[in-house]
Amino acid sequence: xxxxxxxxxxxxxxxxxxxxxxxxxxxxxxxxxxxxxxxxxxxxxxxxxxxxxxxxxxxxxxxxxxxxxxxxxxxxxxxxxxxxxxxxxxxxxxxxxxxxxxxxxxxxxxxxxxxxxxxxxxxxxxxxxxxxxxxxxxxxxxxxxxxxxxxxxxxxxxxxxxxxxxxxxxxxxxxxxxxxxxx
Amino acid sequence: xxxxxxxxxxxxxxxxxxxxxxxxxxxxxxxxxxxxxxxxxxxxxxxxxxxxxxxxxxxxxxxxxxxxxxxxxxxxxxxxxxxxxxxxxx
Numbered sequence: 564x565x566x567x568x569x570x571x572x573x574x575x576x577x578x579x580x581x582x583x584x585x586x587x588x589x590x591x592x593x594x595x596x597x598x599x600x601x602x603x604x605x606x607x608x609x610x611x612x613x614x615x616x617x618x619x620x621x622x623x624x625x626x627x628x629x630x631x632x633x634x635x636x637x638x639x640x641x642x643x644x645x646x647x648x649x650x651x652x653x654x655x656x657x658x659x660x661x662x663x664x665x666x667x668x669x670x671x672x673x674x675x676x677x678x679x680x681x682x683x684x685x686x687x688x689x690x691x692x693x694x695x696x697x698x699x700x701x702x703x704x705x706x707x708x709x710x711x712x713x714x715x716x717x718x719x720x721x722x723x724x725x726x727x728x729x730x731x732x733x734x735x736x737x738x739x740x741x742x743x744x745x746x
Numbered sequence: 747x748x749x750x751x752x753x754x755x756x757x758x759x760x761x762x763x764x765x766x767x768x769x770x771x772x773x774x775x776x777x778x779x780x781x782x783x784x785x786x787x788x789x790x791x792x793x794x795x796x797x798x799x800x801x802x803x804x805x806x807x808x809x810x811x812x813x814x815x816x817x818x819x820x821x822x823x824x825x826x827x828x829x830x831x832x833x834x835x836x
Contacts, residue, residue, distance in 0.1 A: 622753060622754070637808045684761065685757075685758075698754070699805075699807050700805060706804070
């Protein structure tokens with residue numbers, strides 16, 4: 564029988580660094596999308612709080628911390644990152660396993676904002692995109708989820724099939740920002 | 747061009763996919779006459795001025811949006827969720 568080995572989406576691609584900015588892969592654990600049934604968002608929030616101690620975020624916001632995070636993930640959709648979803652959540656929401664479907668990376672560094680400014684059509688500066696803010700937007704031509712998890716750290720998620728392009732795009736921007744800073 | 751998504755807020759036009767005339771929200775009854783269906787499928791006004799179009803927030807939250815805009819000035823006059831428009835007309 565074939566011996567299969569599990570590989571992360573960005574295996575062999577990361578980490579990379581340039582100009583004081585580092586791009587590395589995040590092992591996000593179990594990923595679960597939660598789509599509340601009609602009118603049940605509040606009930607889902609309570610069930611989530613009771614089962615995994617996580618709060619349901621507002622639109623464009625994320626709650627929790629590394630290892631147990633909930634991010635707003637689109638119209639009527641949330642993503643639970645880390646904990647196993649409790650069976651009770653199924654009564655309030657459509658619960659779908661998304662583990663292994665997403666490439667999850669983090670961009671660290673003072674110039675991380677400058678790197679993303681080259682790629683994302685949003686104002687991601689701290690005054691308009693603070694810690695705990697999240698957005699569904701585009702990075703280059705890719706649909707992504709972007710969350711500021713710390714003052715100088717962004718979590719970026721793209722479809723797993725786009726992992727290589729995601730790394731290529733961000734690394735190219737990192738080198739461009741680094742070259743400009745050095746000049 | 748900037749479009750205000752009713753869910754996400756104001757965003758760049760590149761996040762949105764243009765679908766077509768918002769007439770798609772007024773789909774005729776399955777038993778409607780051939781004339782009604784022909785009109786629904788094929789006939790569109792092409793006004794110089796205010797239009798109502800369906801857009802899809804593809805590079806964003808995934809919402810379907812009715813955008814009212816002016817084809818002469820390119821001004822976006824208003825946006826609303828297609829689901830709200832559909833429910834209001836039901």
